[in-house]
Amino acid sequence: MDLFSILISKRLRSAREKASATQDALAAALGLKDRQSVSAIEVGERTITPEELVKAAKFLGQPLEYFTDPYLVTEQNAFSFRARKMDGPALDQFRQSAERLISAQRRFRAHLKETPSPVHSQLQDLTKSTPVWEAAVKGEQLAAAWELGTIPSRRLRDVAEEKLNISIFYIDAPVAVSGAACRLDDGDVILINREESEGRRNFDLGHEIFHLLSWMVMPPELFELAAENLVGKRNKTEMLADAFASGLLMPSAEIKSRWASESSSELVSWLTHHAAEVGVSTMALYWRLVNLGLISKDEHPFPRCKAPAAREIPNLYNRAFVQRLHDVLDRGHLTAIRATEVIDCSLTELVQLFHSYEMEPPFPH
Numbered sequence: 028m029d030l031f032s033i034l035i036s037k038r039l040r041s042a043r044e045k046a047s048a049t050q051d052a053l054a055a056a057l058g059l060k061d062r063q064s065v066s067a068i069e070v071g072e073r074t075i076t077p078e079e080l081v082k083a084a085k086f087l088g089q090p091l092e093y094f095t096d097p098y099l100v101t102e103q104n105a106f107s108f109r110a111r112k113m114d115g116p117a118l119d120q121f122r123q124s125a126e127r128l129i130s131a132q133r134r135f136r137a138h139l140k141e142t143p144s145p146v147h148s149q150l151q152d153l154t155k156s157t158p159v160w161e162a163a164v165k166g167e168q169l170a171a172a173w174e175l176g177t178i179p180s181r182r183l184r185d186v187a188e189e190k191l192n193i194s195i196f197y198i199d200a201p202v203a204v205s206g207a208a209c210r211l212d213d214g215d216v217i218l219i220n221r222e223e224s225e226g227r228r229n230f231d232l233g234h235e236i237f238h239l240l241s242w243m244v245m246p247p248e249l250f251e252l253a254a255e256n257l258v259g260k261r262n263k264t265e266m267l268a269d270a271f272a273s274g275l276l277m278p279s280a281e282i283k284s285r286w287a288s289e290s291s292s293e294l295v296s297w298l299t300h301h302a303a304e305v306g307v308s309t310m311a312l313y314w315r316l317v318n319l320g321l322i323s324k325d326e327h328p329f330p331r332c333k334a335p336a337a338r339e340i341p342n343l344y345n346r347a348f349v350q351r352l353h354d355v356l357d358r359g360h361l362t363a364i365r366a367t368e369v370i371d372c373s374l375t376e377l378v379q380l381f382h383s384y385e386m387e388p389p390f391p392h
Contacts, residue, residue, distance in 0.1 A: 031095075032074050038094045040069040041101055042087040056086035097133070100126045102211055107238055107247035109205040109231060117201035118250060124371070125207055125218055128196060128344075131369045133213065135351035138360040143213035144192050150240040155263045162267040163318065166233070166274025177281045180229040180306030187236055188345075195232065196348065197221035197341040208235040208247070215239045221341045226308035228341075233272030241267075270318075276307055277315045286321050294322075295330045302332075342383045349384045357389035 043053055043065075050062035050069075057079045059065060067073040075083070084091050093101060106125070108118055136143065150165060170179045173186045184195050193215045200206070200220040205227065209216040217235045219228050238247045245264045285301050292300075298309040305312065309332040316322045352370070355361045361369070367377055374392070381388045 033071055034097055035075060035080065035094050036069055036071050038101055039075065039083060042083070042089045042093060043069075046087045048087065053083065053086065057082050097137070100129050100209070100211065104246055104249075105211060106207055106209050106249060107235075108207045108250050109234065110203050110250065110252060111205065112203050112252070117203045121200050121204045121207070124198070124200070125209065125216075127369070127371065128198065128218070129209060129211070129216055132194060132216075132348055132351070134369075135348075135355050136213075138355045138358070139351060145212070147210070147215065147242075148191055148240060149243055150237075153241055153267070154244055155267075157267060159266050159270045160318070162237070162270040163274035166237075166271040166276075167278055168274075170275050170278060175275075177278065178305055179276050179278070180225075183229065183232060183276070187232070188347075191215070191236070191239070193217055193236070193239065194345065194348065195219065196344050197228075198343065206231045206235060208238045208242075210239060210242045221343070224308065225306055225338050226302060226311065229276055229306045230269075230272050230308060230311050233275045234268045236275070237268040237271040238264075273311060273315050273318070277305060277312065279319055281305075282312075282315055282319060283321065286316065294327055295332055298330070299332050343380055346384055349380060349386065353381060353386055353389055363388075363390040 043050070050065040054060070054062050054065045057065070059079075064073070068075045080091070080094060084094065093099060106122065108121065110118060153162065153165065173179075173182075173190060175182050175186060187193055188195055195217045197219050198221060200218070200222070202222070204220055205223060206217065206219040209218070217232065217239070219231055219235075221228070223231070241264075245267070247264055247268075248262065251262070251265055282305075286297075289297055289301075298312055302309045302312045307315075310329060313329050317324050352361075352366065356363060356366060363374060363377065367374055370377075372380070378388050378392045
């Protein structure tokens with residue numbers, strides 16, 4: 028069976044499961060004699076006919092492109108979104124934007140004949156029964172193994188992309204949304220709201236890395252509220268993800284050393300100064316002090332700290348994506364006008380995007 032037929036067979040099963048339809052029901056809709064005929068199509072033993080595919084699309088409530096477009100994001104349970112509030116329209120808008128971006132990257136990689144890696148790294152020995160402190164230790168161990176140094180936030184993005192083959196995009200997103208993780212067959216993706224403060228961006232990155240590294244054992248919820256906006260008991264997986272991010276970004280030896288040298292300082296001043304240097308939020312650093320036993324939350328409740336100073340906003344997307352976009356334009360696989368539609372921008376903004384990465388646009392402007 029050719030690759031296109033295999034794609035359709037996988038999408039057929041996925042669409043049927045999404046629709047909660049049985050093989051018997053789909054067989055009846057397609058005019059087939061029994062469920063074994065549908066099973067044969069889904070496992071690649073038989074090719075579906077064009078007429079049957081049209082019937083299947085109608086019965087399962089999917090457009091034909093769902094089955095035939097190799098660049099669409101159709102994997103089940105592929106997304107996990109992190110937000111401050113459950114704003115349905117904003118989250119739907121963000122998901123559509125995320126799917127367009129991922130779809131564009133898939134198109135570009137296909138045009139450039141890149142071969143995606145089918146291998147996904149996973150953390151060992153972590154389950155929902157794992158103590159929260161152990162997840163923080165795992166984060167520290169990863170930072171040490173990757174040689175991220177005393178301030179891991181400075182190199183985390185570059186090293187994570189290199190070591191895990193994750194595409195990490197900084198994007199414009201609704202205010203309510205911090206970011207998302209997306210686990211895909213041909214390469215994982217993390218999306219971070221670039222308008223967030225630097226500390227929140229770094230922590231969200233560490234949090235989403237945990238989800239991608241534990242997805243097989245602890246798949247995250249589709250939508251998750253940030254801890255400070257949650258009322259009631261937290262999901263254990265999210266607690267583990269936050270602890271992992273804390274250990275990853277704030278090595279215990281470094282935090283203890285900083286505390287020992289300046290613990291006489293006023294807590295607000297200490298948190299504000301060192302959070303900026305370490306690249307985390309004051310709240311994240313406060314809870315790291317508590318969890319390391321350096322302060323007591325009863326004796327030292329979280330203080331109100333000044334908002335972070337004006338910061339530099341990262342460039343849109345990432346260099347690798349923009350380079351791919353440049354290459355497909357340069358090779359004639361895409362027109363500039365079509366490119367603006369694909370990534371939802373104006374021609375002026377497209378030129379600015381290339382200039383932000385010190386690239387000359389491969390078209391007259």
